[in-house]
Amino acid sequence: MxxxxxxxxxxxxxxxxxxxxxxxxxxxxxxxxxxxxxxxxxxxxxxxxxxxxxxxxxxxxxxxxxxxxxxxxxxxxxxxxxxxxxxxxxxxxxxxxxxxxxxxxxxxxxxxxxxxxxxxxxxxxxxxxxxxxxxxxxxxxxxxxxxxxxxxxxxxxxxxxxxxxxxxxxxxxxxxxxxxxxxxxxxxxxxxxxxxxxxxESITFVLQQGKNIIYTPGTRRPDIVQAAVDTDSPTENSEGTLKRKRDKEETEYFFEENIGIIPLSAPASITTQGFEWDVEDWHTEIGGQLSTSNHIRAEKVEIETSVPVLFTVELAQRLKR
Structure with a gap:
């Protein structure tokens, strides 16, 4: 899905x-x-x-x-x-x-x-x-x-x-x-x-059993921000660099990097791809291990789950209440 x-x-x-x-x-x-x-x-x-x-x-x-x-x-x-x-x-x-x-x-x-x-x-x-x-x-x-x-x-x-x-x-x-x-x-x-x-502060939806593909372009990821700074002209002053970073955040970012994957009705076994800390056949349940505060590291992430789970991603600062 x-x-x-x-x-x-x-x-x-x-x-x-x-x-x-x-x-x-x-x-x-x-x-x-x-x-x-x-x-x-x-x-x-x-x-x-x-x-x-x-x-x-x-x-x-x-x-x-x-x-x-x-x-x-x-x-x-x-x-x-x-x-x-x-x-x-x-x-x-x-x-x-x-x-x-x-x-x-x-x-x-x-x-x-x-x-x-x-x-x-x-x-x-x-x-x-x-x-x-x-x-x-x-x-x-x-x-x-x-x-x-x-x-x-x-x-x-x-x-x-x-x-x-x-x-x-x-x-x-x-x-x-x-x-x-x-x-x-x-x-x-x-x-x-x-x-x-x-x-x-978030957008949340319920992933279905099986493989779920989530498209995440527009995520404010530190690796992308740093790459943009590194490509700036070395002669440009820091104030100009910071202004461009702020302008980029204002117009292009929809999400922050933070996500959570929460089992709801039953324990789940999940396999992920595209996050800072990926897992394979990882057991998660309330009262046991929970995947919170993981970080998006790709423009398309994948989560395969044995049962439906809640997925939540933090909104960009400009979209928060």
């Missing part, structure tokens, strides 16, 4: 459509500013609409930065926020089901309407040569904005839902690729995209 978490932070925009799902958690405003620029769709999970409203209002843009849809049981949505968005034509869907969370309700909505979103995103991306829309076989990726730095139980709840929903997404994608009753391959579906959780 392949993962490309840097796609969403590129200044030119992602080559794949993605939806931005905002939970009722503190918003990483710096990351949101970048993610909002090219998101195909914005959906708020109930009180997540309050969070979006507060961020937009602080910029004087509460009538400009709008969600496409608000979904949930609506017990957390402030009346004045609801009225504000209703007046501006935002779709608000009440789902009273108490056996599902607002997160899962939003995910269900995105999967149901994924093909429509890909075909007609909120900000139409056009190919410079053909002016075409997204290709119909592209899967809608889902970027979740939520916090992990508050209450510990809420942080674990988010990790739990990320784990469960990632498994559900994978099953949905596999089902959508099956044949119909007549043995014919089903038409392409945009449902079942990967889930990425963006919190205050």
């Amino acid at each position: 392949e993962w490309n978490p840097n796609l969403f932070f590129r200044p030119e925009g992602s080559p794949s459509p993605y939806a931005l799902l905002i939970l009722n958690q503190p918003i990483n405003e710096k990351a949101f500013e970048v993610l909002n620029e090219h998101a195909s769709y914005i959906i708020c999970a109930d009180g997540g609409a309050n969070r979006l409203y507060d961020v937009a209002k602080s910029q004087g843009k509460e009538s400009i930065i709008l969600p496409n849809t608000i979904v949930g049981d609506l017990d957390s949505l402030h009346p004045q926020v609801r009225q504000h968005y209703e007046n501006l034509g935002v779709t608000i869907l009440e789902d009273p089901d108490q056996y599902s969370t607002d997160f899962t309700k939003c995910l269900k909505h995105l999967n149901t309407h994924s093909s429509e979103i890909v075909a007609s995103p909120r900000k139409q991306r056009k190919d410079s040569s053909s002016g075409s829309k997204w290709a119909p076989d592209l899967v809608l990726e889902i970027v979740i904005l939520g916090g992990l730095g508050g209450r510990v139980d809420q942080a674990f709840s988010q990790i739990h839902h990320l784990y469960m929903m990632t498994r559900a997404q994978r099953e949905l994608r596999e089902t959508s690729q099956d044949q119909d009753d007549q043995g014919q391959k089903k038409p392409p579906s945009a449902a079942g995209g990967n889930l990425y959780l963006v919190s205050e």
